[in-house]
Amino acid sequence: xxxxxxxxxxxxxxxxxxxxxxxxxxxxxxxxxxxxxxxxxxxxxxxxxxxxxxxxxxxxxxxxxxxxxxxxxxxxxxxxxxxxxxxxxxxxxxxxxxxxxxxxxxxxxxxxxxxxxxxxxxxxxxxxxxxxxxxxxxxxxxxxxxxxxxxxxxxxxxxxxxxxxxxxxxxxxxxxxxxxxxxxxxxxxxxxxxxxxxxxxxxxxxxxxxxxxxxxxxxxxxxxxxxxxxxxxxxxxxxxxxxxxxxxxxxxxxxxxxxxxxxxxxxxxxxxxxxxxxxxxxxxxxxxxxxxxxxxxxxxxxxxxxxxxxxxxxxxxxxxxxxxx
Amino acid sequence: xxxxxxxxxxxxxxxxxxxxxxxxxxxxxxxxxxxxxxxxxxxxxxxxxxxxxxxxxxxxxxxxxxxxxxxxxxxxxxxxxxxxxxxxxxxxxxxxxxxxxxxxxxxxxxxxxxxxxxxxxxxxxxxxxxxxxxxxxxxxxxxxxxxxxxxxxxxxxxxxxxxxxxxxxxxxxxxxxxxxxxxxxxxxxxxxxxxxxxxxxxxxxxxxxxxxxxxxxxxxxxxxxxxxxxxxxxxxxxxxxxxxxxxxxxxxxxxxxxxxxxxxxxxxxxxxxxxxxxxxxxxxxxxxxxxxxxxxxxxxxxxxxxxxxxxxxxxxxxxxxxxxxxxxxxxxxxxxxxxxxxxx
Ligand SMILES: Cc1ncc(C[n+]2csc(CCOP(=O)(O)OP(=O)(O)O)c2C)c(N)n1
Ligand SMILES: [Mg+2]
Numbered sequence: 162x163x164x165x166x167x168x169x170x171x172x173x174x175x176x177x178x179x180x181x182x183x184x185x186x187x188x189x190x191x192x193x194x195x196x197x198x199x200x201x202x203x204x205x206x207x208x209x210x211x212x213x214x215x216x217x218x219x220x221x222x223x224x225x226x227x228x229x230x231x232x233x234x235x236x237x238x239x240x241x242x243x244x245x246x247x248x249x250x251x252x253x254x255x256x257x258x259x260x261x262x263x264x265x266x267x268x269x270x271x272x273x274x275x276x277x278x279x280x281x282x283x284x285x286x287x288x289x290x291x292x293x294x295x296x297x298x299x300x301x302x303x304x305x306x307x308x309x310x311x312x313x314x315x316x317x318x319x320x321x322x323x324x325x326x327x328x329x330x331x332x333x334x335x336x337x338x339x340x341x342x343x344x345x346x347x348x349x350x351x352x353x354x355x356x357x358x359x360x361x362x363x364x365x366x367x368x369x370x371x372x373x374x375x376x377x378x379x380x381x382x383x384x385x386x387x388x389x390x391x392x393x394x395x396x397x398x399x400x401x402x403x404x405x406x407x408x409x410x411x412x413x414x415x416x417x418x419x420x421x422x423x424x425x426x427x428x429x430x431x432x433x434x435x436x437x438x439x440x441x442x443x444x445x446x447x448x449x450x451x452x453x454x455x456x457x458x459x460x461x462x463x464x465x466x467x468x469x470x471x472x473x474x475x476x477x478x479x480x481x482x483x484x485x486x
Numbered sequence: 487x488x489x490x491x492x493x494x495x496x497x498x499x500x501x502x503x504x505x506x507x508x509x510x511x512x513x514x515x516x517x518x519x520x521x522x523x524x525x526x527x528x529x530x531x532x533x534x535x536x537x538x539x540x541x542x543x544x545x546x547x548x549x550x551x552x553x554x555x556x557x558x559x560x561x562x563x564x565x566x567x568x569x570x571x572x573x574x575x576x577x578x579x580x581x582x583x584x585x586x587x588x589x590x591x592x593x594x595x596x597x598x599x600x601x602x603x604x605x606x607x608x609x610x611x612x613x614x615x616x617x618x619x620x621x622x623x624x625x626x627x628x629x630x631x632x633x634x635x636x637x638x639x640x641x642x643x644x645x646x647x648x649x650x651x652x653x654x655x656x657x658x659x660x661x662x663x664x665x666x667x668x669x670x671x672x673x674x675x676x677x678x679x680x681x682x683x684x685x686x687x688x689x690x691x692x693x694x695x696x697x698x699x700x701x702x703x704x705x706x707x708x709x710x711x712x713x714x715x716x717x718x719x720x721x722x723x724x725x726x727x728x729x730x731x732x733x734x735x736x737x738x739x740x741x742x743x744x745x746x747x748x749x750x751x752x753x754x755x756x757x758x759x760x761x762x763x764x765x766x767x768x769x770x771x772x773x774x775x776x777x778x779x780x781x782x783x784x785x786x787x788x789x790x791x792x793x794x795x796x797x798x799x800x801x802x803x804x805x806x807x808x809x810x811x812x813x814x815x816x817x818x819x820x821x822x823x824x825x826x827x828x829x830x
Binding site for chain 1: 562564593594595596597598599603605606607612613614615616617620622623624625626627628629630631632634635641653654657658660661664817818819820821822825826827830
């Protein structure tokens with residue numbers, strides 16, 4: 162199978178959907194003439210023209226609300242945030258407008274829109290450019306939150322997101338855009354809300370999502386050397402969460418570790434922990450462990466970053482603690 | 487409110503002759519409907535039939551009626567939480583609006599929106615928004631979609647004098663004019679944002695001038711004159727439909743009641759309120775109708791009676807309707823019909 166970059170997979174997803182449906186357009190800072198801050202939309206202006214690939218001023222609140230209004234009036238916008246750190250300027254519109262419109266209007270106005278862009282740490286960018294808000298958005302009924310970890314998932318999920326009739330938050334990573342993976346030429350869609358087993362195992366379940374899943378996968382390889390077989394589940398979607406996939410795996414392994422890039426309080430890991438203790442208590446042979454970022458902003462100095470982010474070392478230690486090794 | 491006296495209004499005699507009998511009678515009926523509906527809403531709030539926050543439109547009726555007469559069917563309307571009157575002017579069923587205020591299943595928003603979130607898609611009324619300034623980018627986006635689909639329709643986006651101090655206003659004006667979107671921004675300047683007068687919130691108190699920063703054609707309008715409102719909206723609509731982009735209109739108006747039902751409005755003088763009541767938009771239209779003999783006193787009284795009956799019927803409808811079935815709590819959250827909600 163051919164391999165393409167993560168950014169190319171995203172571009173293919175958007176371009177295919179734009180060819181298929183004239184109501185889909187892309188809007189954001191630097192998406193058109195500059196070809197995208199991370200070159201995701203390279204060449205799209207040429208194909209679709211300035212009416213559908215639209216550069217905005219730096220006005221997230223304004224163009225986010227505008228996108229939502231247009232979605233209430235028949236269009237299917239893709240709004241690109243240069244990174245989700247900047248979505249905070251627009252979060253009022255996402256939470257108070259996009260997520261609430263269908264409900265407040267008693268079912269009259271749905272909002273088919275995708276907000277996409279980079280999330281999480283991406284090298285030494287310090288505190289304002291290294292944050293994870295997937296759990297913030299996932300907290301809000303009315304939204305769906307997707308966070309793929311490879312080009313194949315990214316393409317299939319983004320196509321589903323664009324066709325979805327609800328507002329979707331779609332999170333990528335600056336450090337993943339250049340990564341390559343197998344993506345078939347033929348069209349395919351991946352359903353929203355379905356987790357994927359990225360590695361099978363029998364001794365422990367490691368749940369993760371987004372680019373930090375690489376830490377989990379590498380830990381699994383290390384653990385294998387020590388005779389511990391880890392199953393790694395990629396959630397791919399954090400709202401809704403595929404609880405059944407997690408519980409089924411825990412029923413097999415009886416042990417659970419969650420690896421997540423966000424801060425620990427009220428994180429996706431907390432939610433999963435609640436769910437598993439409630440619904441699979443009798444299957445657990447050890448307390449659930451989680452590996453989140455430390456409860457601190459992400460600084461600039463590389464040694465401090467290493468301490469704060471979830472690491473292979475901390476993941477291996479957590480697995481050893483739940484397997485009593 | 488000091489600014490209103492500075493308004494450059496067109497002389498009433500110039501404009502009055504441009505409108506025919508039918509237009510005047512439509513305005514009279516439309517505005518009186520709003521007035522009676524809101525008076526009733528106020529009473530019902532006192533009786534705790536209507537709860538939550540409830541903001542009345544009394545005094546501002548011309549701002550909605552004059553726009554509806556100037557625009558076309560299919561043009562989109564959006565406003566903030568002071569939103570009972572616009573849908574009435576657009577032809578929404580008063581019974582369904584009242585039922586929404588009651589929180590009943592038969593309400594326009596199925597009892598989930600309440601007073602602040604009336605929506606009526608059939609009549610192109612796109613809400614009903616509770617975050618001050620939140621509707622401004624949304625309205626800009628409604629207009630964006632009209633342009634994208636080349637429909638020839640436009641969006642009229644209402645906001646308060648308080649909302650012009652939000653960033654969303656300035657960002658939206660800039661986007662709308664840069665992209666020549668068919669949108670009419672209407673500031674309903676009633677002098678106050680809750681208890682804070684316009685003068686206390688900025689050095690710029692002539693609010694239409696805020697449009698000048700974005701090269702948007704902007705003008706102050708006597709918001710107590712339905713004729714002036716109609717004419718300014720007509721001009722703005724023509725520009726929008728010709729592809730010339732946005733217009734900013736500052737309707738200088740007044741709310742006779744407090745900000746919401748819980749506000750005794752002690753921050754302003756009786757004289758100020760009386761001054762505006764002398765310019766009452768409905769009284770002005772009534773006088774013109776009588777002077778031009780478009781109708782007799784008695785005919786106007788009959789219209790009022792008919793309206794009062796309609797309002798009473800709307801109350802009866804709301805009273806007799808049921809609260810939404812409890813399953814409604816978990817419906818209309820997603821368009822997806824089988825979304826897997828968390829059940830603990
Ligand atoms: C973002 C936000 N801040 C504060 C409020 C509380 N609030 C509701 S209405 C209002 C005053 C708004 O006044 P104005 O825009 O002039 O509209 P009017 O009520 O006069 O129609 C305030 C402060 C709110 N709803 N939203
Ligand atoms: Mg006001």
